[in-house]
Amino acid sequence: MDKKKAITIKDVAKKAGVSSSTVSRVISKSPKISPETTNTVLECMEELGYHPNAIARSLVSRKAGTIGVIMPSTSKDALLNPFFPEALRGITYRASNAGYDILLSTNDSKEEELAVIKKYINSSKVDGIVLMSSEVGDICVEYLSSVDFPFTIIGSPSEHGDRINHVDNDNYMATYELTRYLTMKGRKNIAMIAGDLSLMVTKKRIEGYQKALEESNVPFDEKKVYTGSFDEKTGYEYASIIADLNPTPDGVIVTDDLVAFAAVRLFKQLKLEIPKDIAVASFNNSVLSRYSNPPLTSVDVNALALGEESIKLLIRAIEKGDRGNKIIIPHIIYKRKSTEED
Amino acid sequence: MDKKKAITIKDVAKKAGVSSSTVSRVISKSPKISPETTNTVLECMEELGYHPNAIARSLVSRKAGTIGVIMPSTSKDALLNPFFPEALRGITYRASNAGYDILLSTNDSKEEELAVIKKYINSSKVDGIVLMSSEVGDICVEYLSSVDFPFTIIGSPSEHGDRINHVDNDNYMATYELTRYLTMKGRKNIAMIAGDLSLMVTKKRIEGYQKALEESNVPFDEKKVYTGSFDEKTGYEYASIIADLNPTPDGVIVTDDLVAFAAVRLFKQLKLEIPKDIAVASFNNSVLSRYSNPPLTSVDVNALALGEESIKLLIRAIEKGDRGNKIIIPHIIYKRKSTEED
DNA sequence: CTGAAAGCGCTTACAG
DNA sequence: CTGAAAGCGCTTACAG
Secondary structure, eight states, rough: OOOOOOOHHHHHHHHHHHHHHHHHHHTTTTTTTTHHHHHHHHHHHHTTTOOOOOOHHHHTOOOOEEEEEEEEOOOOOOTTTTHHHHHHHHHHHHHHHHHOOOEEEEEEEEEHHHHHHHHHTTTTTOOOEEEOOBTOHHHHHHHHHHEEEEEEEEEOSSSGGGGGGGEEEEHHHHHHHHHHHHHHTOOOOOEEEEOTTBBBBHHHHHHHHHHHHHHHHOOOOGGGGEEEEOOOHHHHHHHHHHHHHHSOEEEEEEESSSHHHHHHHHHHHEEEEEEOEEEEEEEEEOOHHHHSSOOOOEEEEEEEHHHHHHHHHHHHHHOOOOOSEEEEEEEEEEOOTTTTTO | OOOOOOOOOHHHHHHHOHHHHHHHHHHHHTTSSSSHHHHHHHHHHHHHHHOOOOHHHHHHHHTOOEEEEEEEOOSOOOOTHHHHHHHHHHHHHHHHHTTTTEEEESSSSHHHEEEHHHHHTTTTOOOOEEEEETTTHHHHHHHHHHHOOOOOEEEOOSSSSSGGGEEEEEEEHHHHHHHHHHHHTTOOOOOEEEETBBHHHHHHHHHHHHHHHHHHOOOOOGEEEESSSSSSHHHHHHHHHHHSSSSOOOOESSSSSHHHHHHHHHHTTTTTTTTOOHHHHHSSSSHHHHHHHSSEEEOOOHHHHHHHHHHHHHHHHHOOOOSSOOOOOOOOOOOOOOOOOO
16 A cells, blocks of 8 residues: 655645745644735645644644543443443543544453553553543552553542542442432342442442441341352342342342343242332443333433543643542432332 | 653664664564664663654554544444444454554544544544444445545445445345244244334345245235334334234334334233234344343344454555455344244 | 665744 | 744665
């Protein structure tokens, strides 16, 4: 593939009878160019079909005009719920509005993520980075902080949070409210399937759950909090353990619809009625939760807004050097039949 | 944000006591550098913490090292099924293995897509482009062909397909098989909810459906093919129309699980038994199809492979100028209770 | 096997 | 308001 000789700023300059400096200033909308020259230059650009070369521009301006987005591809952060696509949509939307492109990377481990981050930064390909997931003691957060490169986390950092830009839900409060709602409905024996303990969000949610139980005078029993891997299979396994408890819990909080859905299926197999015998409440408000039988009560975390705000924060970090900003996106609890007896 | 003075090839050259040409050659693994010089240069790079600047490299090599991915964000291509995230995973995986980064753009219309494509190309930010969806008479396909820029479609082009790289399923055959399978089960009155007619995939699927009916001596009736917008609401509406037909069809093919799921719910509301009264078969094999009650027979299109192969093709297009290659990814029909009476 | 030089397409002080 | 010149950090013929 040989590329044909590109039309450059010089061609435009020659045609317009000005210097390339002037053309450059027209491109960057510098105010000190007379309207007339601006116009002739603009016309010449049009006629020649000229387009600025972003690469050359980056080289001298030392701005990539690009934001790196680091996304997990599997595992801990169940990729099956619409969280990531939705957040990504918010990210690309805001970024492109602000004139940034998105460099996307999906990775299977934190080590891989770190390698990509270093590559992006060292090769000057990006001006800032969005981390779409973070865990306790996250090595990527650690690294980005240490080199003071502009970045934002979707989620919360486990350490020095006052110096790290992040956007998150109030997961403590969301789970508190969800649990309180169940206890208000008279549930007194509530289990939880919580996800991977290495994730900050899991910790926060367990805290909210515990707090709500305590306030409701329902004893907190850490044995009834099931953590670890997080997929359909886990949903089945934990659900069957929960069903076997004596007495059987009358409520379960599950932190993802997909897993909740699996649990519901198992409960139904065991002839447990939902919500009569056991209420089920969940997170992410995906299609699954709406269409499940019965429909699942679920917390909508507003992934779109999380994505959008992460970019707003990042751009402030890039352009103004802002650090340590935090934005909380409101959640909404959608109450459905899985917790509401008729 | 002022960036600290970067460590450049010159610093390495000085420290190693060689010219920057030599350092450059070491970076690009040019064979004509002696092992000794190579080693000392490598050491110096290590000691100085040197990393090549990808931007500068791109400028002179005229290669961006980046692939643009154009993704629809809404509408016609129901974003709720895991197709896009999965395909994206295949794309990023293959691309990063081949040393390319991914520039991602999500767009709400073909006009927007075209604008982004032009921007990517004109600003030299990408070496090639993947189109994740295409419609009949697609303006992006038209443009990319006309400028002969390397690109691949996931799906099929409506015109001059012999010159356009694309990877697709055999949607004609998949739907043919699915329909035949229903007629073999004794279904004689099969409706179809097919999706947006402006998409190539919709046309192909309708053709396969028609062919199978004809071969089964079941008359094809285009009135029983429901096209147009494609979401949960559509699923409900068309399903209620279908249920009202006289006689009521004994089978329906729906080209997406989410829509099928909505249809199933409506049928159940109307006390139609599935599959006894009406069999339902669908596409995409998402979580929904597995967890639906009853589980849905669904065609798995292997989005991951579609993504991976699209990149393989694109890289050949970029690096070797290949055009007009086509790859067919095998589909798998997962037969489940929605079409299988016990 | 290695170096000096030109150049990729821009921007930006500096000078006028 | 405009231009000449230097430079961003690299690669690549050309020459030796």
